[in-house]
Amino acid sequence: MKIESAKLFRRGWSLLTEVPGWPNAPIAVRWRRALPIALPAVGMLVLTGWKFAISNPGVERELASRQPLIGLEAKVAGLRISCTTRAATDLRDRASGAAGALMDGAQDLDGRLAELGRNASAQGWEATFQGVGNRGNQAPAATYVGCVPEKANFRPAAGNPHAWDTLLLILDRLSVPEQPIDLTSLTIRADEEGHISVDAGLRVLYLIADEKITK
Amino acid sequence: MIAPLAQERPAAPAPLPTRSGAGNAHSRKAALAIAWLGQSVEAAVFRGAARVGGWASSGAVATVSDFEAVLGDMLAALEFKGTDTLLLLEHEQFIHRVESAPSFSEAAARSYLQARVARHERECGEPVWCAQRTVSARQDASFMLHLLPTAFFDHLNQVLASRGLTLSRVYPLIVPLQYEVDAVAGAADEPVLVAAEMSGVTTILVGRSGGRLTFARTIRASWADEPVRVGVEVNRSLLYAKQQLGIVVRKVRLFGADAGVEAVRARCSEGREIAAADPHPLDWLQSIAGLAPHDPLNLVAGHLRRNRRRRLLRAGVAAALWLGLASMAVSAWSDGLARRAGAQSFAALRSREVALRADLDRLTRRREAMERDRKFISEATGLRMPPVPERALGYLAAMLPKSARLAEFKVAWDPSESRWAFHAAGTIEGDEDDAHAALDQVQQQLERSPLRAHFNETPRVLAALPVPPDSPSLFGFNMGGTFFED
Numbered sequence A: 001m002k003i004e005s006a007k008l009f010r011r012g013w014s015l016l017t018e019v020p021g022w023p024n025a026p027i028a029v030r031w032r033r034a035l036p037i038a039l040p041a042v043g044m045l046v047l048t049g050w051k052f053a054i055s056n057p058g059v060e061r062e063l064a065s066r067q068p069l070i071g072l073e074a075k076v077a078g079l080r081i082s083c084t085t086r087a088a089t090d091l092r093d094r095a096s097g098a099a100g101a102l103m104d105g106a107q108d109l110d111g112r113l114a115e116l117g118r119n120a121s122a123q124g125w126e127a128t129f130q131g132v133g134n135r136g137n138q139a140p141a142a143t144y145v146g147c148v149p150e151k152a153n154f155r156p157a158a159g160n161p162h163a164w165d166t167l168l169l170i171l172d173r174l175s176v177p178e179q180p181i182d183l184t185s186l187t188i189r190a191d192e193e194g195h196i197s198v199d200a201g202l203r204v205l206y207l208i209a210d211e212k213i214t215k
Numbered sequence B: 001m002i003a004p005l006a007q008e009r010p011a012a013p014a015p016l017p018t019r020s021g022a023g024n025a026h027s028r029k030a031a032l033a034i035a036w037l038g039q040s041v042e043a044a045v046f047r048g049a050a051r052v053g054g055w056a057s058s059g060a061v062a063t064v065s066d067f068e069a070v071l072g073d074m075l076a077a078l079e080f081k082g083t084d085t086l087l088l089l090e091h092e093q094f095i096h097r098v099e100s101a102p103s104f105s106e107a108a109a110r111s112y113l114q115a116r117v118a119r120h121e122r123e124c125g126e127p128v129w130c131a132q133r134t135v136s137a138r139q140d141a142s143f144m145l146h147l148l149p150t151a152f153f154d155h156l157n158q159v160l161a162s163r164g165l166t167l168s169r170v171y172p173l174i175v176p177l178q179y180e181v182d183a184v185a186g187a188a189d190e191p192v193l194v195a196a197e198m199s200g201v202t203t204i205l206v207g208r209s210g211g212r213l214t215f216a217r218t219i220r221a222s223w224a225d226e227p228v229r230v231g232v233e234v235n236r237s238l239l240y241a242k243q244q245l246g247i248v249v250r251k252v253r254l255f256g257a258d259a260g261v262e263a264v265r266a267r268c269s270e271g272r273e274i275a276a277a278d279p280h281p282l283d284w285l286q287s288i289a290g291l292a293p294h295d296p297l298n299l300v301a302g303h304l305r306r307n308r309r310r311r312l313l314r315a316g317v318a319a320a321l322w323l324g325l326a327s328m329a330v331s332a333w334s335d336g337l338a339r340r341a342g343a344q345s346f347a348a349l350r351s352r353e354v355a356l357r358a359d360l361d362r363l364t365r366r367r368e369a370m371e372r373d374r375k376f377i378s379e380a381t382g383l384r385m386p387p388v389p390e391r392a393l394g395y396l397a398a399m400l401p402k403s404a405r406l407a408e409f410k411v412a413w414d415p416s417e418s419r420w421a422f423h424a425a426g427t428i429e430g431d432e433d434d435a436h437a438a439l440d441q442v443q444q445q446l447e448r449s450p451l452r453a454h455f456n457e458t459p460r461v462l463a464a465l466p467v468p469p470d471s472p473s474l475f476g477f478n479m480g481g482t483f484f485e486d
Helices: A002-017 A027-082 A085-100 A106-122 A163-174 B064-078 B106-124 B150-162 B174-185 B227-244 B258-268 B281-289 B301-351 B353-382 B388-399 B432-448
Strands: A125-131 A145-156 A181-190 A196-207 B030-037 B040-047 B050-056 B084-090 B095-101 B127-134 B141-149 B166-172 B192-198 B201-208 B212-220 B251-255 B273-277 B404-414 B419-429 B461-465 B474-483
Touching: A002 A027, A002 B301, A027 B301, A027 B353, A085 B353, A106 A125, A106 A145, A106 A163, A106 A196, A125 A163, A145 A163, A145 B353, A163 A181, A163 A196, A163 B388, A181 B388, B030 B064, B030 B281, B040 B064, B040 B281, B050 B064, B050 B281, B064 B150, B084 B281, B095 B106, B095 B127, B095 B212, B106 B127, B106 B141, B127 B150, B127 B212, B127 B301, B141 B150, B141 B212, B150 B166, B166 B174, B174 B192, B174 B201, B174 B212, B174 B251, B174 B281, B192 B227, B201 B227, B212 B227, B227 B251, B227 B258, B251 B258, B258 B273, B301 B353, B388 B404, B388 B419, B388 B432, B419 B432, B432 B461, B432 B474
Parallel strands: B030 B084, B084 B166, B192 B251, B251 B273
Antiparallel strands: A125 A145, A145 A196, A181 A196, A181 B404, B030 B040, B040 B050, B095 B141, B127 B141, B192 B201, B201 B212, B404 B419, B419 B474, B461 B474
């Protein structure tokens, strides 16, 4: 192996420095002969060494020192793209619309139920409501929205000839998206004499007080 | 020092056709042709096939140093300004050896010869060599190896190179003598023996026309001083050709002193045609001047090929390295430019740092508000329940036939199962088949409705109820299931 390497080196040296027609040329002439190859090779070596030993580490240091500010610019650019004024306005409008459909707080429940009772009365029905549990101690359903369960009983007023039809009207008006009331159960019973009794489970949604979610 | 050879010698023969046929490449170039045969040197300049002048050394030239000493005079006399030089060489260091190689393939013969040369190299040093196939009646693969020590060649080449001359061709004396064979044999395919003496060295060859060499040998014998020995050696060569190779030579051509010629005539003239002449190296030079450098009998053809390959390799490597260096330099320069541009752009960025931080605060607040709004909208809409009970009541009321009457209807959200359960009970008038058909229809319609009702596996109860006489039959039903089950 060593002999092969030495032979290879000798052949390379010969190829590099051989002067045609002058096998015993002095070393200075041989070196001059090698210059066209040795010079660029040395130049490449120097450039490579400079690049990896000096230039690249310097560039990396510079980039590392600039990284916080470059990162800040990239972050701002990303936010500008993802949080445009228009998108923020649209979301705000939708949030206001959604908040408008909710009660301002649990304290408004009586008012809402009274309104519901008046509406039923106008349709020839008598409505009575009964709270489930302690109204003032309801755990919020989520971060911004709470709900209060309520039971309602509807009975047709005496002399209401269109009890079925008006019941459907009451229920339809109850379920519109603008009302903060959801129907969780509905039980209708009718005896042989035609007496109808309607029991409904209600869930009334309200907005948990938060100054950042405004109507 | 210029010898009036052109007047004393017979006119040069018309140039013979080259065996390679590639001599035209040099036809317009002037070439210095040197015949170093034994201890005498003669030279001439050829411009194509035309000999321009001639020169002969006055003293003995035995070594390269002697050759170097006379080279200046030669060049001055010939006023040669070119570089291309050919050498016709017969020297004691120039060895010619017959080798019998395996005849079954060219590759085997080549390998054998290379092995012989390698052995010679181990014993005597590296040679410059070429091989010439010989022909004989036995048709075996025999070759004439011409071996010249590389050290001798390099020294000679160096001497010539120092004068600006490029030694492109070296031929052994056998090559022009083969042309003499052609001249003697003419169109007839007869074997011819040619013997020539130059400065005490005699070359004897037997061949046929067309450059077909049978054998050749070189002996040290002066025709003037040892004519008897010359006669014996020529006769021995004739006998060798006859006995060993089965060739009967009837034509003999001699180039040497009269004493030697007479000795040969005395021994070998029976049944043979013997012609004699003075040696004329310049004519021999003329016969080989048109041979191309890549002629297989050019001793240095391989050497020159190898040198050319090395030159090309060197040029290629140098070009690649310079290109690589240039590209690296350009890359480094462009990197520097990019770095400067990056620094400028970073300086501009730094000047906007305060504004950027303010923007970041503003946009972060906006993003938080948006996240809050998004979450609120998700909660406010996600917590709403679909209007299933009222819709289910409406559907069922519309689907039930007029003969049916609902006694109980119940729909409730089951939070533990996360599903809507329903139950309906009532009565239906008519015969049993009509009641079944009506309930089947209601079931199918509810299953296909947007509520996608799924009925319990328990079969709906359909039982006849007691009714007064003469009243239509009355059946009670009871059905239940879930909505949005799938």
